[in-house]
Structures are given as C-alpha cells and as structure tokens.
Amino acid sequence: MADFGFAQFEDEENEEEGESGFQAYYSMRDGLIFLIDCSKSMFDREDTDDDEEESHFQLCVRCAKTTLQNKIISSDKDLVGIVFMGTEKADNPSDFKHISVYQPLDQPGAPRIIELEEMLEEGFKTFSKDYGHNTGFSLSEVLWTCQNMFSNSPQKVNSKRIMLFTNNDNPHAGNPQLQRQAKTKASDLYETGIDLELMHLQKSGESFDVNKFYKDLLYTADDELTDLPDPSERIDDLLTRVRSKDHKKRAQRRIPLSLGPGMELGVGVYTLVRPCYKPSTVKLSRNTNEELKTHSKVYVQDTGEVLMPQDLKKAQTYGGKQICFENDEVIEIKKFGESGFHLMGFKPTSCLKKYYHVKPAQFIYPDETNITGSTTLFTALLRKCLDRDVTPICKYIPGKNFPPRFVALLPQSEEVDEHKVQITPPGFHVIFLPFADDFRKIKMEDTPRATTEQIDKAKEIIKKLGFTFNSEAFENPVIQKYWRNIEALALDKDAPEEFQDFTMPNDEKMLKRAGKVIEEFKDLVFPAGYEPGSKKRKAGGGADGAAKKAKTEASAVSIDAKKEAQAGRLGKLTVPVLKEIIKKEGITPDGTKKADLIDAINDHFGV
Numbered sequence: 161m162a163d164f165g166f167a168q169f170e171d172e173e174n175e176e177e178g179e180s181g182f183q184a185y186y187s188m189r190d191g192l193i194f195l196i197d198c199s200k201s202m203f204d205r206e207d208t209d210d211d212e213e214e215s216h217f218q219l220c221v222r223c224a225k226t227t228l229q230n231k232i233i234s235s236d237k238d239l240v241g242i243v244f245m246g247t248e249k250a251d252n253p254s255d256f257k258h259i260s261v262y263q264p265l266d267q268p269g270a271p272r273i274i275e276l277e278e279m280l281e282e283g284f285k286t287f288s289k290d291y292g293h294n295t296g297f298s299l300s301e302v303l304w305t306c307q308n309m310f311s312n313s314p315q316k317v318n319s320k321r322i323m324l325f326t327n328n329d330n331p332h333a334g335n336p337q338l339q340r341q342a343k344t345k346a347s348d349l350y351e352t353g354i355d356l357e358l359m360h361l362q363k364s365g366e367s368f369d370v371n372k373f374y375k376d377l378l379y380t381a382d383d384e385l386t387d388l389p390d391p392s393e394r395i396d397d398l399l400t401r402v403r404s405k406d407h408k409k410r411a412q413r414r415i416p417l418s419l420g421p422g423m424e425l426g427v428g429v430y431t432l433v434r435p436c437y438k439p440s441t442v443k444l445s446r447n448t449n450e451e452l453k454t455h456s457k458v459y460v461q462d463t464g465e466v467l468m469p470q471d472l473k474k475a476q477t478y479g480g481k482q483i484c485f486e487n488d489e490v491i492e493i494k495k496f497g498e499s500g501f502h503l504m505g506f507k508p509t510s511c512l513k514k515y516y517h518v519k520p521a522q523f524i525y526p527d528e529t530n531i532t533g534s535t536t537l538f539t540a541l542l543r544k545c546l547d548r549d550v551t552p553i554c555k556y557i558p559g560k561n562f563p564p565r566f567v568a569l570l571p572q573s574e575e576v577d578e579h580k581v582q583i584t585p586p587g588f589h590v591i592f593l594p595f596a597d598d599f600r601k602i603k604m605e606d607t608p609r610a611t612t613e614q615i616d617k618a619k620e621i622i623k624k625l626g627f628t629f630n631s632e633a634f635e636n637p638v639i640q641k642y643w644r645n646i647e648a649l650a651l652d653k654d655a656p657e658e659f660q661d662f663t664m665p666n667d668e669k670m671l672k673r674a675g676k677v678i679e680e681f682k683d684l685v686f687p688a689g690y691e692p693g694s695k696k697r698k699a700g701g702g703a704d705g706a707a708k709k710a711k712t713e714a715s716a717v718s719i720d721a722k723k724e725a726q727a728g729r730l731g732k733l734t735v736p737v738l739k740e741i742i743k744k745e746g747i748t749p750d751g752t753k754k755a756d757l758i759d760a761i762n763d764h765f766g767v
Contacts, residue, residue: 197326241265248292258297624674
C-alpha cells in the first residue's frame with residue numbers, strides 16, 4: 161500500500177495535538193524554477209508564414225505565465241523563478257557567462273505576470289537584441305545558479321524543483337569535460353533534495369534522443385529507462401488554468417486505532433472533500449491603505465472596566481439560575497477518554513443507511529510513524545471487511561477536549577487505471593453516525609398517489625435524460641467569477657475572462673432528447689392549461705377567493721359578537737371575521753390593526 165496524502169482542513173475548532181505522541185505534520189512552501197533554453201532553434205516556427213504559430217520559446221513562457229496565475233490562487237506562498245540559458249547577455253549573481261536570471265525566486269504577483277505577457281506579445285521579437293543567443297554556456301553552471309537561488313532564498317522551501325525546457329538533446333556535443341561536470345552537478349542536486357525534470361521539445365522532423373546526454377543526467381544507474389514520456393501531456397497540464405485552492409497534502413491528525421486491549425495500530429485521518437469558499441476580505445485604512453488588525457476587549461457593562469481572560473467565568477442557565485464553572489471544570493467536563501478510534505464491533509454494510517449522514521466523511525490510512533507494523537494489520541483488517549462485507553463500528557475521539565462520536569468505518573478497495581495508476585486509494589471512510597437525540601420525527605402529509613401510467617412515463621423521462629455525473633467536472637461558478645474579476649483588476653484588463661457555467665441545464669439538448677416524453681408526462685399529470693411554477697391568479701381571486709369570502713361572512717353571521725366580547729374571546733377571531741362584525745354592527749374603528757378592531761367592538765358593547 162503506497163503512502164499518499166490529502167489536504168488538511170481546519171474544520172474543527174480549537175484543534176489540538178493528539179495524545180500518546182501522535183503529532184501532526186505540517187508542510188511548508190514549495191519552490192519551482194523554470195529553466196528555459198534560449199538558443200536560436202527555440203525561436204524557430206514550423207510554419208514561417210503563419211504569424212500566429214508559436215515557437216518553443218513562446219510555449220515555455222506561456223507555461224510559466226499560466227503557472228504563476230494558477231499559483232496566485234492555489235498557493236500564493238510558493239516561490240517561482242525563471243532562468244534563461246544560452247543568452248549572450250549574462251545577468252546572475254555568480255557572473256556565469258550566457259546565463260540570465262529573468263525573474264528571481266519569489267512569490268507570484270501581478271507585475272511578474274504582466275512582464276511575461278509583454279514577453280509573449282512583443283518581447284520575443286526583440287529577444288535577439290535584448291538578450292542575444294550563445295550556446296557557449298555550461299549546464300553545470302546553470303544548475304549551480306538554480307541551486308544558489310534555492311539556497312539564498314530568505315524563506316524556507318520544502319519542495320524544490322527545476323523544470324528544464326529544451327529541444328537540444330546533446331547540449332555539450334564534443335566536450336566530455338562539460339558533460340561530466342553537468343552530470344556531477346545533477347548528482348549534487350539530487351543529494352540536496354532538488355528534483356530536475358526534463359520537458360523535452362522536439363524540433364521539426366527530428367526526435368529527441370535522451371540516451372545522448374540526459375539519461376545519465378536525470379536517472380541513476382539503478383533506474384530502468386526505456387523511453388521518455390510524452391511531454392505534451394505535461395505541458396497541457398501546465399497550460400491549463402485551475403482557479404482553485406491547492407491544499408497541502410498532509411494528515412489532519414495521526415491517532416491510534418484500538419482493536420482491543422494491547423492491540424493498536426497507527427492511522428492518519430484525512431479530509432477528502434470540503435466546501436471551498438472565497439477568501440476572507442482584509443480591512444485596510446481608508447487614508448493610508450495599510451492593513452488593519454482587529455483587537456477585541458471585554459468591558460463591565462456598568463463601570464466600563466476592561467476585563468482580562470482570568471477575570472472571566474462561563475455559566476449555563478438552568479431553571480432560571482446561572483450555574484458558574486471554573487476553567488478547570490470546563491476542561492474536565494469535555495474529557496471523555498484518550499483520543500483515537502476504539503473498536504466496538506462489526507455490522508453488515510447494508511445496515512449503514514444513507515440518511516445517517518450528519519457531516520462530511522473523513523478517510524483513514526495506516527501510519528507507521530508511531531507504531532511499526534500498522535500497515536500489515538490495517539491491510540488484513542481491510543481485506544477481511546471487504547471479503548465479509550462488514551463495517552467496523554468505532555467510538556471516535558479526535559483529540560483532547562473533543563466529544564466522542566460513533567463512526568462506521570466503510571471499507572474501500574484500491575482501484576487503478578489501465579496504466580496502473582491509482583485512482584481510488586485503499587482504506588476506510590469514516591462515516592459519522594447520529595445519536596438517538598439527532599433523529600427527527602417528520603409528519604408526512606397525505607398526498608395523491610401517482611398512477612401506474614404516470615410512474616411509467618416518469619421512468620421514461622429519467623431514462624432519456626440519464627447522464628454520467630462527476631463532481632470534478634463542475635466548477636463553482638461563484639468562485640470562478642470572483643477570481644476572474646480579481647485577476648482582471650490586478651492585471652489591468654478591460655474585462656474579465658469569460659467562463660462557462662456548467663451548472664446551467666442544457667435546455668436545447670434536453671428538449672431534443674426528451675421533449676416529446678416531457679409533454680406526454682405533463683398531459684398525464686397536470687390539468688389542461690396548467691403551467692408548472694406559475695403563481696399568477698385570476699382577476700377577482702377566482703372561485704377560491706369568492707368561496708373564502710362567503711365562508712368569512714357566514715362565520716361573522718353565526719357568531720354572537722356581544723357574547724364573545726363579554727367572554728374576552730375576540731382575540732381568537734381572525735381579522736376578516738372581526739371586520740365583518742364591525743361592518744354588520746356599523747362600528748367605526750380607530751385603525752385597521754387587530755387590536756384596534758377588538759377595542760372598537762368592546763367599546764361598542766360597553767365591555
């Protein structure tokens with residue numbers, strides 16, 4: 161079972177570390193350097209007559225620009241840099257020849273994106289004049305420059321990557337010394353935790369042979385290399401705009417799963433799905449545009465004295481009396497035992513009803529950090545649960561001061577695609593079960609039942625309009641529109657980029673597939689002339705309005721107004737009935753409110 165991670169979400173209040181040495185792991189920012197070959201062949205176009213044809217250099221710059229746009233939204237704390245190699249101009253801290261640091265390693269921002277847009281539109285045309293071309297660079301010195309950019313970064317970087325874009329499969333042909341230096345430097349990068357990725361671009365009519373040079377540069381002797389993967393798929397990923405938050409892949413907590421006395425295994429708890437919201441706004445000073453901080457203070461209502469946290473107590477009203485608690489007492493009340501999963505027993509999976517859903521599920525996977533052998537025991541438990549179609553029922557205490565919950569551990573087997581790439585990880589979904597207090601009794605109203613003919617016609621509509629639903633195919637239109645407007649303002653664009661709202665139904669396609677069946681269903685279910693969703697009423701209120709008015713008048717005639725006033729029961733009558741009584745008795749009220757009508761009737765009868 162290969163290790164994997166999912167995002168940690170702070171959906172629990174007052175998150176605290178687990179007990180028994182189970183601590184959470186926190187990731188830091190990532191670093192990425194685009195290393196672009198700027199030789200003349202990178203600027204050639206296959207079709208020289210087509211001005212819209214992109215060169216390899218333009219494609220690389222567009223990949224960098226799209227990555228910066230994505231990271232501003234997904235993970236704006238990450239660091240991105242761009243380095244040109246093979247330029248006549250030299251601009252780097254070490255004064256290496258033919259190497260130019262176009263953008264230093266820094267957080268993505270609007271000015272850097274605008275700079276890349278200018279390079280895409282006009283800058284590449286004057287590149288020969290501004291930077292020039294020269295293939296006399298040393299790849300070892302290029303990698304040294306990238307390594308120094310990571311080392312000299314004032315911010316600590318967790319993941320370090322260099323993406324090398326080139327269409328030259330043998331950059332140091334005929335110079336074994338430079339090739340040997342480049343391979344040595346690539347080995348140093350690997351040892352220091354810097355990943356070097358090759359994004360090879362093929363020249364027109366030529367193939368990229370990795371065995372000439374890059375095989376020894378990118379792969380160790382133990383690696384088996386048959387052929388390079390198609391770079392077009394990876395480039396398509398880089399060029400795809402993804403306007404969504406990139407949540408760090410880490411466990412929300414790491415706690416034990418107890419199967420009985422003396423039998424525990426370590427598991428990591430992950431959150432697979434959660435709502436994605438727009439980022440919170442930041443308050444700025446109207447005059448200086450500086451960010452403001454909010455401070456809250458607690459005052460005594462009568463004297464205005466400022467209270468400190470140690471001066472406060474918590475209380476609960478019970479029977480009209482305030483029951484006060486000390487802070488230590490509140491902590492003790494919240495304690496229900498050691499954190500972790502505690503097995504209660506097993507139930508058939510069929511007993512798990514869909515309406516038991518009370519909050520989003522979580523996911524657990526074995527963790528060897530604190531208990532060795534957890535993966536073996538976890539795998540055995542998962543396989544047996546799948547074989548026997550049973551679900552473990554556990555008491556779940558996430559951490560200190562958390563209330564206990566009953567959960568069902570729904571087993572899930574591993575799924576892979578045709579390339580043996582994991583689609584669905586193996587593990588248990590943590591389904592939160594309701595307590596007896598959570599169930600509600602709903603009084604169902606008696607409504608007319610559908611006929612067999614109507615049910616069959618509805619089935620036909622469902623069959624006609626059936627489609628494969630996947631949540632990942634639908635973006636939140638509110639968030640997408642929000643980010644596009646923010647981006648347009650930041651980059652000084654005239655209008656935000658258009659987007660397609662996939663949540664809107666395709667009425668034309670639906671009518672084409674099931675229009676006739678829908679009309680037949682309407683004829684069977686709804687009366688002639690009925691329009692679903694219409695709230696218009698006929699003039700004068702129609703027959704229903706006349707019947708209601710006649711009923712009100714009959715009620716007013718049958719009521720002994722004087723007797724009801726003397727008994728003090730006028731408040732139980734409706735306003736229309738009171739108005740009919742006033743009209744019948746010839747009373748002039750002071751107002752139209754119910755209280756005014758009752759006062760007028762009481763005064764009339766001397767009550």
